[in-house]
Amino acid sequence: MELKNKKWSLDEFNAIRAEVLKTWPTGEGVNFEEGVKYQETIPAKRHFAKLLVKAKKNGETLTQPRAGVALIDEHINLLNFLRTEGEADLLPSTIDSYTRQNQYKEAQNGIEESLKAGRSLLNGFPAVNHGVEGVRRVVESVDGALQVRHGTPDARLLAEITMAAGYTSYEGGGISYNIPYAKSVSLEKTIFDWQYCDRLTGLYAEHGIEINREPFGPLTGTLVPPSISHAVAVIEGILAAEQGVKNITLGYGQCGNLVQDIAAIRALEELGEEYMAKHGYQDMVLTTVFHQWMGGFPQDEAKAFAVISWGAAAAALSKATKVIVKTPHEALGIPTKEANAMGLRTTKQMINMLKDQVFPQTRELELEINMIKAETRCILDKVFELGGGDYAIGTVRAFEAGVLDVPFAPSKFSLNKILPARDNNGAVRLFDVGNLPFTPDIVAFHQDKIAERAKAEGRAASFQMVIDDIYAISKGRLVGRP
Amino acid sequence: MTNKEKVILGVIGADCHAVGNKILNHALTAAGYEVINLGVLVPQEEFVNAAIETDAKAILVASLYGHGEIDCRGLRDRCREAGIEDILLYVGGNLVVGKSDFTEVEKKFLAMGYDKVYAPGTLPEQVLADLKEDLK
Numbered sequence A: 001m002e003l004k005n006k007k008w009s010l011d012e013f014n015a016i017r018a019e020v021l022k023t024w025p026t027g028e029g030v031n032f033e034e035g036v037k038y039q040e041t042i043p044a045k046r047h048f049a050k051l052l053v054k055a056k057k058n059g060e061t062l063t064q065p066r067a068g069v070a071l072i073d074e075h076i077n078l079l080n081f082l083r084t085e086g087e088a089d090l091l092p093s094t095i096d097s098y099t100r101q102n103q104y105k106e107a108q109n110g111i112e113e114s115l116k117a118g119r120s121l122l123n124g125f126p127a128v129n130h131g132v133e134g135v136r137r138v139v140e141s142v143d144g145a146l147q148v149r150h151g152t153p154d155a156r157l158l159a160e161i162t163m164a165a166g167y168t169s170y171e172g173g174g175i176s177y178n179i180p181y182a183k184s185v186s187l188e189k190t191i192f193d194w195q196y197c198d199r200l201t202g203l204y205a206e207h208g209i210e211i212n213r214e215p216f217g218p219l220t221g222t223l224v225p226p227s228i229s230h231a232v233a234v235i236e237g238i239l240a241a242e243q244g245v246k247n248i249t250l251g252y253g254q255c256g257n258l259v260q261d262i263a264a265i266r267a268l269e270e271l272g273e274e275y276m277a278k279h280g281y282q283d284m285v286l287t288t289v290f291h292q293w294m295g296g297f298p299q300d301e302a303k304a305f306a307v308i309s310w311g312a313a314a315a316a317l318s319k320a321t322k323v324i325v326k327t328p329h330e331a332l333g334i335p336t337k338e339a340n341a342m343g344l345r346t347t348k349q350m351i352n353m354l355k356d357q358v359f360p361q362t363r364e365l366e367l368e369i370n371m372i373k374a375e376t377r378c379i380l381d382k383v384f385e386l387g388g389g390d391y392a393i394g395t396v397r398a399f400e401a402g403v404l405d406v407p408f409a410p411s412k413f414s415l416n417k418i419l420p421a422r423d424n425n426g427a428v429r430l431f432d433v434g435n436l437p438f439t440p441d442i443v444a445f446h447q448d449k450i451a452e453r454a455k456a457e458g459r460a461a462s463f464q465m466v467i468d469d470i471y472a473i474s475k476g477r478l479v480g481r482p
Numbered sequence B: 001m002t003n004k005e006k007v008i009l010g011v012i013g014a015d016c017h018a019v020g021n022k023i024l025n026h027a028l029t030a031a032g033y034e035v036i037n038l039g040v041l042v043p044q045e046e047f048v049n050a051a052i053e054t055d056a057k058a059i060l061v062a063s064l065y066g067h068g069e070i071d072c073r074g075l076r077d078r079c080r081e082a083g084i085e086d087i088l089l090y091v092g093g094n095l096v097v098g099k100s101d102f103t104e105v106e107k108k109f110l111a112m113g114y115d116k117v118y119a120p121g122t123l124p125e126q127v128l129a130d131l132k133e134d135l136k
Helices: A010-020 A025-029 A032-040 A048-058 A072-084 A104-117 A127-141 A156-165 A187-206 A226-242 A258-278 A301-318 A337-354 A363-386 A391-401 A440-457 A463-475 B019-030 B044-054 B068-072 B075-081 B102-111 B124-134
Strands: A062-064 A091-094 A146-149 A169-171 A212-214 A247-253 A285-291 A322-324 A419-422 A428-432 B006-011 B034-037 B058-063 B088-093 B116-118
Touching: A010 A156, A010 A187, A025 A127, A025 A156, A032 A156, A032 A187, A048 A062, A048 A212, A048 A247, A048 A285, A062 A337, A072 A091, A072 A127, A072 A337, A104 A127, A104 B068, A127 A146, A127 A156, A146 A156, A156 A169, A156 A187, A187 A212, A187 A226, A187 A391, A226 A247, A226 A258, A226 A363, A226 A391, A247 A258, A258 A285, A258 A301, A258 A363, A285 A301, A301 A322, A301 A337, A363 A391, A363 A440, A419 A440, A419 A463, A428 A440, A440 A463, A463 B019, B006 B019, B006 B044, B019 B034, B019 B058, B019 B124, B044 B058, B044 B075, B058 B068, B058 B075, B058 B124, B068 B088, B068 B102, B075 B088, B088 B124, B102 B116, B116 B124
Parallel strands: A062 A322, A091 A146, A146 A169, A169 A212, A212 A247, A247 A285, A285 A322, B006 B034, B006 B058, B058 B088, B088 B116
Antiparallel strands: A419 A428
16 A cells, blocks of 8 residues: 555555455445445435535534444434434434444444343444444434444444445544544554545545545544644545545534634634645535534533533534534533433524624634634645645654644654643643744744743643643633642 | 552553543652553553563553443453452543443442442542552
């Protein structure tokens, strides 16, 4: 394999496909032509990609939960409950963690233990084990548009099965499903394996089937500055577009400062379009997703609802195309379906109340948008340069050099040299920019912001400040003051 | 060579939650322990092997993603088979799928042979205090 940001030929794809479908017995049940025919029967009201296009046109923000359990009937009940009781606009199938590591035997064991225990012992839906037939039962029994949400470095077989079964959206990417989700899988491998998923999506597109793709925006979900996640999102968008994907949603995880969060979504959409156009990918639709706070939550459910509401407000005011919703059980693990529905309804109420309000274009907002764009361009342009004009090669080299770096990532391929912390207004900045290729002006901007906070708190910026920020929201505030 | 007491740290099973792991690593190191941090995605046998190789006094297991019940079962037996039956075993995180009564969860994991079971949201200070007491 030679990694390049270049559209795979059909022969290259088919050679690998033959191997992929053999990695678990349910792979035999995949028939691409039949999958295309089935996809053609999915009505617009249950079609993820089409609903996003419509929402973007109408300036709406759609709600979507995370949810998944081990067994098919329970999974169907869960999703229908979230649709009716939670008023969810879009539905997920969150995949269990064994499947994410391609541990299908362990997933099978989890299915059997769940049957015995009468409750789900898996933290998601093991779609590969259920196969095309089982997954299609979900598609046919659930009244809503469905997306696969996971965290799988090698998601090729999962993509084959779920797309053939009728799913119309697929989350993930070669960077965003490696760096936060793996320890020792190389970026060469995950980018290559995700080119496969993108090429498969592109193949459906060539047969007239639009399937939405969504790079995972929040990365580690832990004080990730917007420019870092934006750079990854734009690169994954470009890699997907090259393989023929036509419907892409770029994501961002809430940081908590309203002006920074609104600026981030605006900048993300504009940067996405700018770089797509710059590299000649134009016949596509770009939308955005805002993730409610991905870090630690308060255990008190009343306080958790405040965090959820604040995320809903930021999502609505930023005009993101959809929002991924948290639940009041977040601090304690996987939520009940009732708690999940409550998070959805809280969010829906907030969005409905804010949809006719426009956040004013203030000087502060403009400054944030410009900063995020300037920082992201520094990173993207350096990645492109390191790759000799190729984002795939550039990404691998950029991570080696720390030009791309993700805070608190488990992967050994992230240098982990940067350290984020909040400024005195709660916006996420960098107190150590590591090897990020920022201009001296940008570095000084971050240093000044952190120095301002350190002075206000009468202490030096240190790792303790970062830890205080990580725990702050779960302890009841945004900035981790001493 | 140091004569610091050694502890094994890791996130068990197919779990890749890294943040708490990095913070515990920092807190334990600052408190004077030598931390052998196995990071995320750690199988049971890797915990045991690391404990044997380094002559560690404790294994600190984290599980955040809900599969803790399946992943953590049998670790004490594995330690026994490997000849380190007396090693301290701590476990913490979001150990089961779904919101559940913590006293039930604690009972279940104590019965599995863990010496301490921590509820979600436990801060490093609590673990440090227990470790100091148990290693006296």
